[in-house]
Amino acid sequence: xxxxxxxxxxxxxxxxxxxxxxxxxxxxxxxxxxxxxxxxxxxxxxxxxxxxxxxxxxxxxxxxxxxxxxxxxxxxxxxxxxxxxxxxxxxxxxxxxxxxxxxxxxxxxxxxxxxxxxxxxxxxxxxxxxxxxxxxxxxxxxxxxxxxxxxxxxxxxxxxxxxxxxxxxxxxxxxxxxxxxxxxxxxxxxxxxxxxxxxxxxxxxxxxxxxxxxxxxxxxxxxxxxxxxxxxxxxxxxxxxxxxxxxxxxxxxxxxxxxxxxxxxxxxxxxxxxxxxxxxxxxxxxxxxxxxxxxxxxxxxxxxxxxxxxxxxxxxxxxxxxxxxxxxxxxxxxxxxxxxxxxxxxxxxxxxxxxxxxxxxxxxxxxxxxxxxxxxxxxxxxxxxxxxxxxxxxxxxxxxxxxxxxxxxxxxxxxxxxxxxxx
Amino acid sequence: xxxxxxxxxxxxxxxxxxxxxxxxxxxxxxxxxxxxxxxxxxxxxxxxxxxxxxxxxxxxxxxxxxxxxxxxxxxxxxxxxxxxxxxxxxxxxxxxxxxxxxxxxxxxxxxxxxxxxxxxxxxxxxxxxxxxxxxxxxxxxxxxxxxxxxxxxxxxxxxxxxxxxxxxxxxxxxxxxxxxxxxxxxxxxxxxxxxxxxxxxxxxxxxxxxxxxxxxxxxxxxxxxxxxxxxxxxxxxxxxxxxxxxxxxxxxxxxxxxxxxxxxxxxxxxxxxxxxxxxxxxxxxxxxxxxxxxxxxxxxxxxxxxxxxxxxxxxxxxxxxxxxxxxxxxxxxxxxxxxxxxxxxxxxxx
Numbered sequence: 001x002x003x004x005x006x007x008x009x010x011x012x013x014x015x016x017x018x019x020x021x022x023x024x025x026x027x028x029x030x031x032x033x034x035x036x037x038x039x040x041x042x043x044x045x046x047x048x049x050x051x052x053x054x055x056x057x058x059x060x061x062x063x064x065x066x067x068x069x070x071x072x073x074x075x076x077x078x079x080x081x082x083x084x085x086x087x088x089x090x091x092x093x094x095x096x097x098x099x100x101x102x103x104x105x106x107x108x109x110x111x112x113x114x115x116x117x118x119x120x121x122x123x124x125x126x127x128x129x130x131x132x133x134x135x136x137x138x139x140x141x142x143x144x145x146x147x148x149x150x151x152x153x154x155x156x157x158x159x160x161x162x163x164x165x166x167x168x169x170x171x172x173x174x175x176x177x178x179x180x181x182x183x184x185x186x187x188x189x190x191x192x193x194x195x196x197x198x199x200x201x202x203x204x205x206x207x208x209x210x211x212x213x214x215x216x217x218x219x220x221x222x223x224x225x226x227x228x229x230x231x232x233x234x235x236x237x238x239x240x241x242x243x244x245x246x247x248x249x250x251x252x253x254x255x256x257x258x259x260x261x262x263x264x265x266x267x268x269x270x271x272x273x274x275x276x277x278x279x280x281x282x283x284x285x286x287x288x289x290x291x292x293x294x295x296x297x298x299x300x301x302x303x304x305x306x307x308x309x310x311x312x313x314x315x316x317x318x319x320x321x322x323x324x325x326x327x328x329x330x331x332x333x334x335x336x337x338x339x340x341x342x343x344x345x346x347x348x349x350x351x352x353x354x355x356x357x358x359x360x361x362x363x364x365x366x367x368x369x370x371x372x373x374x375x376x377x378x379x380x381x382x383x384x385x386x387x388x389x390x391x392x393x394x395x396x397x398x399x400x401x402x403x404x405x406x407x408x409x410x411x412x413x414x415x416x417x418x419x420x421x422x423x
Numbered sequence: 424x425x426x427x428x429x430x431x432x433x434x435x436x437x438x439x440x441x442x443x444x445x446x447x448x449x450x451x452x453x454x455x456x457x458x459x460x461x462x463x464x465x466x467x468x469x470x471x472x473x474x475x476x477x478x479x480x481x482x483x484x485x486x487x488x489x490x491x492x493x494x495x496x497x498x499x500x501x502x503x504x505x506x507x508x509x510x511x512x513x514x515x516x517x518x519x520x521x522x523x524x525x526x527x528x529x530x531x532x533x534x535x536x537x538x539x540x541x542x543x544x545x546x547x548x549x550x551x552x553x554x555x556x557x558x559x560x561x562x563x564x565x566x567x568x569x570x571x572x573x574x575x576x577x578x579x580x581x582x583x584x585x586x587x588x589x590x591x592x593x594x595x596x597x598x599x600x601x602x603x604x605x606x607x608x609x610x611x612x613x614x615x616x617x618x619x620x621x622x623x624x625x626x627x628x629x630x631x632x633x634x635x636x637x638x639x640x641x642x643x644x645x646x647x648x649x650x651x652x653x654x655x656x657x658x659x660x661x662x663x664x665x666x667x668x669x670x671x672x673x674x675x676x677x678x679x680x681x682x683x684x685x686x687x688x689x690x691x692x693x694x695x696x697x698x699x700x701x702x703x704x705x706x707x708x709x710x711x712x713x714x715x716x717x718x719x720x721x722x723x724x725x726x727x728x729x730x731x732x733x734x735x736x737x738x739x740x741x742x743x744x745x746x747x748x749x750x751x752x753x754x755x756x757x758x759x760x761x762x763x764x765x766x767x768x769x770x771x772x773x
Contacts (some may be wrong), residue, residue: 075730104741112743116474152682159545159682194467194747271502274454299707360466362480371452381485384654386463386748392654396460399685 008118024269046401052395058184058197059144061110061173063089067122077123082115086137093178094169105166109173111138113198138186139179141196141389143170147181154382187396191364192378194370196389199382204363207277207357207372208346208404210365214281215288215345220338222285227334230293231300232322251290258287259351267355274356275371283351288341295337299330332419342417343405349376375401453481453724457491457508460537460604460673461652461710464749465508471743472731474690477722481506488604495713496521505718505725510537510604510710518772528716528769531754532729532760535738536697536750538674538707539609540686541596544666550582550589550687554705558617559585560594561648563641572623577643597651598642598671599659606642608708609671613689615639616705659684673697674707675748699750700740707750716767726767733761 033412040343065085072080087107097106114137119133120347145236147170157164173179190200234240261403262283266272272279303326311321352358358377373381375397382394433497434485451597455465460675462485473480486494490511495507496517513521521529559565560582564574568584582589619625627635642648651658655672659680662670669687674694677686686694691706698704712732719725731737738744740751751757762768 016666113474161681194463194470199429243501274502298731320525356484358484360462360469360483362470383656384459386655386673386675388679407557 002405016327043084045402046399047396051286052397052399054148055187055392055396057148057181058186059139059179060136060182061114062134062178063110063134064092064132065089065118066127066268067130067301069130072122074126074129077126077395078119080122082118082122084328085118086110086114093173093176102165105163106169109140109143109166109169111140111195111197112197113193136182138197141387142166143179144181145389146170147174147179148392150392158317161360175291187393192360192373192381193362194360194385196385196387196393199390199393201375201378201400203361204368204373204375204378204397205400207280207361210359210368210372210375211280211284211374212280212342212346214368215284216338218281218285219288219292219341223289223338223341224296225291226332227293227296227300228322228327231297231420232318232326247290247293251294254350255287255348256350256354258283259354262351263354273369273371274359275359275373276369276371277357277365278368279355280352280357280372280374281368283355284345284348287348287351288338288345291336291341291344292334295340296330297335299333299337300326302333305331334416336412336416339408339415340343343408343412346374346404346408347376347401349380350373352377361389375404427510431721449722451723452479453722453728454508455481455483455506455508455712456486456494456504457484457506458488458510458604458710459485460510461508461712463675463745463747464534464710467744467747468728468732468737471737471769472724474685476724476727476731477637478727481507481724481727481728487602490516495715496524496526498524498716499526499715499717501722503715506712506721506728507723508671509713510608510667510708512709512711512771513713513770515772518770526715528767530714530716530729530763530767531770532712532714532732532764533752534710534712534732534749534760535744535752536699536707536742537608537710537748538606538704538750539612539671539704540674540677540694540706541613541671541689542662542677542684542686542694543669545685546666548590549586549685550669551691552584552589552687553690554617555620556582556586556589556617558614558620558639561596561642562614562618562638563643564622565666566621574638577645577647580647580663592667594647594666594669595649595668596647597661597668599653599655600650603653605671605673605749609706610640610642612706612708614642624628635761673748678748696745696750709752712730713770714767716769720766729764733757733764 011338014047047388063086066089067085068088071084087103090105090106090110094106117137118135142151143166146167150160151160153160153167170179186198187200189202191203193199231241247381251279262279266279266282267274269293272282307325307329308321311325312318316324349358352374356371357373358380359371359373360381361371361373363370379394379397379401382390382397453469455469457465462483466483469481472478484491484504488511491504491509492513493508494504497503513529518529521527541550541557543550559577559665560579562577565577565579567573567575568578579585579594581591581593583591585594598609619628623640624635627638649668651661651670655676658670659674659676662668662684669742670684674696677684677694678696688694692698692704694704694706714725714729734742735757736742738749738751738757742751747749752760
């Protein structure tokens with residue numbers, strides 16, 4: 001007996017070092033995996049933030065504009081020549097520039113949107129007419145890129161888009177502190193534009209909100225109802241098995257397929273408008289439904305049977321059992337599933353391509369049937385634009401999208417932590 | 424909680440019914456689809472138009488030339504687009520399909536030209552290429568280098584093998600995928616241009632057009648030509664990282680990145696604004712858009728959009744589209760199409 005015991009101990013002892021080593025290696029591999037993913041994440045965030053932070057600042061020109069009475073006809077403020085006001089003001093600042101060609105280069109320092117800003121200003125407040133004041137106007141994106149150092153000064157003149165002469169003017173304006181980098185409000189208040197300095201994400205954010213609103217309003221009630229029925233009422237037979245398999249399958253279908261379905265059903269058969277958040281929301285509903293149903297069923301399953309039995313035991317009907325006891329207990333899990341489904345829908349572009357939401361839309365959408373685009377599509381469109389200033393805007397838009405995603409996932413974690421019940 | 428979800432369900436039902444009623448209403452903005460090459464120019468005009476006119480800013484989808492034509496020719500009515508952009512002329516088959524679907528009167532507008540450049544990083548020397556070099560370097564099958572009228576699978580691995588005057592760097596070209604209009608145009612203008620310099624291949628054109636096209640239009644698939652996706656910015660970045668590689672993309676990307684990349688000379692001409700505009704640079708193509716005449720007057724603003732586009736302020740030599748990299752058409756051509764825009768002369772193809 002003792003001999004045998006000893007030999008077992010010996011065997012254990014002999015193998016112990018090896019087993020410990022194995023465990024160490026396993027733990028090390030696990031840690032290495034976590035570290036690698038964190039490093040990649042940091043690299044991703046780092047490069048996006050490094051590229052994008054400069055987009056939140058924007059070159060602004062302060063020009064002294066005199067709102068001449070002769071140019072501004074009170075009865076027809078829309079069609080007045082606002083560009084001329086800016087040109088005059090620039091000529092005042094640089095009286096030595098006289099040749100027509102040079103003047104044209106000088107005028108290019110100001111954004112083409114500046115005239116429209118003056119127009120909006122005067123139309124909002126006609127009492128400006130006849131006065132002279134310092135107005136802050138957006139500079140052209142090339143000026144912006146130069147100030148931010150993205151356009152090199154040390155290469156030959158022909159290889160950059162800003163001429164030596166323009167650089168001299170820019171330096172002069174900077175020295176007179178008429179030209180500086182300021183907070184880029186436009187980025188948050190404007191819709192898309194082909195001029196980087198006038199473009200913003202408000203249109204895309206509004207489109208994303210409308211689309212997600214439709215998705216939430218449809219997919220949450222439908223998903224929860226389907227889950228409750230399947231989990232609590234449905235008999236278990238071949239039919240319900242078949243439905244279950246199909247739901248699990250749907251969750252794995254590539255999202256572009258839902259886009260094609262949306263095109264065929266919502267646009268071609270039902271005749272809904274192209275590019276509308278309503279249709280986008282419907283398509284994304286189809287996409288997120290399986291996720292929500294699966295999460296909701298899992299959280300219904302985790303409610304212990306004793307709760308149901310107790311409720312039924314004191315005489316509650318099945319409907320009352322579910323609505324008074326089971327659903328409230330399962331709700332945190334359902335909400336978590338819904339939020340994760342929404343976050344997924346927020347980042348989706350492929351299904352929207354088919355229904356025309358990948359489009360250039362300047363006006364900020366004001367309703368569910370207005371043409372709209374969404375945040376990830378805006379990122380895609382900017383990434384594909386030739387102007388260099390769109391590079392930083394692409395990264396900045398990614399930062400905004402990531403903020404929304406982190407907020408949504410954070411809410412999901414918070415809800416889980418706050419309401420989660422353990423049995 | 425239950426009350427909440429009941430309320431949500433009620434709200435969604437209500438919304439669905441609201442949606443049903445708004446669908447019947449017309450459209451008060453112009454809907455434009457089509458080429459991704461024309462997209463940067465069309466969007467610029469659309470934005471300008473939206474700001475200066477009393478109409479809403481047109482909505483522009485970038486669907487590709489072929490996809491745009493398909494949507495455009497689907498029929499007449501507010502659900503179909505009013506305008507389609509195209510980086511090539513409308514095909515006869517597309518024209519016939521349009522006619523069959525009731526889109527009978529189409530106004531054609533040529534807006535200008537786009538040069539396709541073959542560029543590399545500024546860190547290396549500018550290349551002096553010919554269309555024949557491009558064909559030999561990039562086609563799947565090329566005439567046997569040993570001579571004779573036989574075709575062999577492309578044996579060339581370095582530029583020096585193609586043409587002794589070129590450097591001994593490996594052939595590595597980043598370009599757009601087959602779905603892209605830029606690729607179509609490159610294949611047609613550069614590769615076919617070099618291909619038909621071989622007399623025996625040129626002779627094939629008359630006998631067996633299909634075989635001729637097969638030879639001239641098929642790009643090699645052994646890794647020397649790398650499909651880099653539709654994103655031209657990505658190609659520019661890759662060229663910077665890999666100075667040995669060449670990239671194929673539209674002129675506007677060269678124009679915006681001239682501090683980083685340089686366009687190769689093709690057949691002794693430079694891919695510059697001037698040489699593309701005067702027609703001497705061989706790899707350039709016209710850009711078009713097409714308008715449904717039946718929608719003019721029904722959808723507000725189409726005639727005015729045409730007027731904005733065909734104004735010298737937009738597409739002229741000093742227009743704002745030239746700033747975006749569009750090569751303006753000659754004055755005569757511009758005048759002709761501006762007249763077509765005004766009179767809405769329908770396109771006739773037999």
